[in-house]
Amino acid sequence: MLELRDVQVIFDGFRALDGVDLTVPEGELRFLIGPNGAGKTTLIDVITGLTRPAAGSVRFGGADLVGRKEHEIVRMGVGRTFQTSVVFEALTVIENLDLAATFRKPLWSLTRRRDGVSEAVEEALARTGLEELAERSAGVLSHGQRQWLEIGMLLAQRPKLLLLDEPVAGMSKDERERTGELLTEIADDHTVIVVEHDMDFLRRHASVVTVLHEGKVLVEGSVDEVSADPRVQEVYLGRRAGDAVGNRP
Numbered sequence: 119m120l121e122l123r124d125v126q127v128i129f130d131g132f133r134a135l136d137g138v139d140l141t142v143p144e145g146e147l148r149f150l151i152g153p154n155g156a157g158k159t160t161l162i163d164v165i166t167g168l169t170r171p172a173a174g175s176v177r178f179g180g181a182d183l184v185g186r187k188e189h190e191i192v193r194m195g196v197g198r199t200f201q202t203s204v205v206f207e208a209l210t211v212i213e214n215l216d217l218a219a220t221f222r223k224p225l226w227s228l229t230r231r232r233d234g235v236s237e238a239v240e241e242a243l244a245r246t247g248l249e250e251l252a253e254r255s256a257g258v259l260s261h262g263q264r265q266w267l268e269i270g271m272l273l274a275q276r277p278k279l280l281l282l283d284e285p286v287a288g289m290s291k292d293e294r295e296r297t298g299e300l301l302t303e304i305a306d307d308h309t310v311i312v313v314e315h316d317m318d319f320l321r322r323h324a325s326v327v328t329v330l331h332e333g334k335v336l337v338e339g340s341v342d343e344v345s346a347d348p349r350v351q352e353v354y355l356g357r358r359a360g361d362a363v364g365n366r367p
């Protein structure tokens with residue numbers, strides 16, 4: 119479903135991605151890890167059209183994404199979260215979802231009543247478990263609830279592929295657990311790629327992990343395979359043995 123071949127990204131002579139091959143089949147929950155500067159965000163930027171690769175191909179559902187505009191790629195069914203929040207605090211949870219679902223429509227659509235919201239919004243609300251908070255302003259949400267709202271805002275756009283950048287950063291243990299379940303549920307009918315550093319979280323929720331290092335795919339496999347791999351341990355050298363993979367300092 120998503121296929122990157124020999125992708126190169128060069129910033130002022132520096133190879134941020136240096137021949138990346140990546141295949142993510144439909145319906146997979148794939149985790150992407152790697153030390154700081156490995157190229158994880160750049161990889162997501164290439165898939166979403168924010169950064170154009172110097173060479174290589176990015177195919178999604180059979181279509182080539184290279185050279186397409188970001189909004190075009192969104193329309194083709196690719197959604198992403200950013201590290202910075204896109205939630206409007208003064209709007210309610212449901213208004214945020216509605217805005218995300220109708221973001222190309224005029225602002226007056228915001229004045230629609232709850233019973234007028236689209237099926238996509240209702241589904242996103244149910245999926246993320248935010249029904250009870252639907253009419254609350256987003257500004258009062260806990261950190262975890264806000265992250266779920268952001269995921270809901272993506273779902274409301276009905277993407278086929280979701281790219282999530284560190285969705286559990288700063289979350290409590292319970293919130294992480296709930297997020298892991300949510301990601302697994304979402305992967306029932308979407309393809310999901312998650313950039314995540316938390317090794318405990320990976321052990322609990324990841325099946326396939328891709329490790330990036332210096333702009334290349336270093337290893338791909340199960341969490342156990344990846345964390346036992348000497349090349350991966352070497353990349354993370356200097357960290358405690360138990361944290362060999364993925365934990366930030």
Ligand SMILES: Nc1ncnc2c1ncn2[C@@H]1O[C@H](COP(=O)(O)OP(=O)(O)OP(=O)(O)O)[C@@H](O)[C@H]1O
Nearest residue numbers: 129130132134152153154155156157158159160161
């Ligand atoms: N616009 C840019 N111009 C120049 N260099 C860049 C640019 N964007 C990223 N880089 C460099 O490319 C490399 C890869 O960056 P990237 O942000 O993709 O890494 P990352 O794996 O996401 O790291 P982190 O875990 O710190 O977010 C880094 O060395 C970064 O400094």
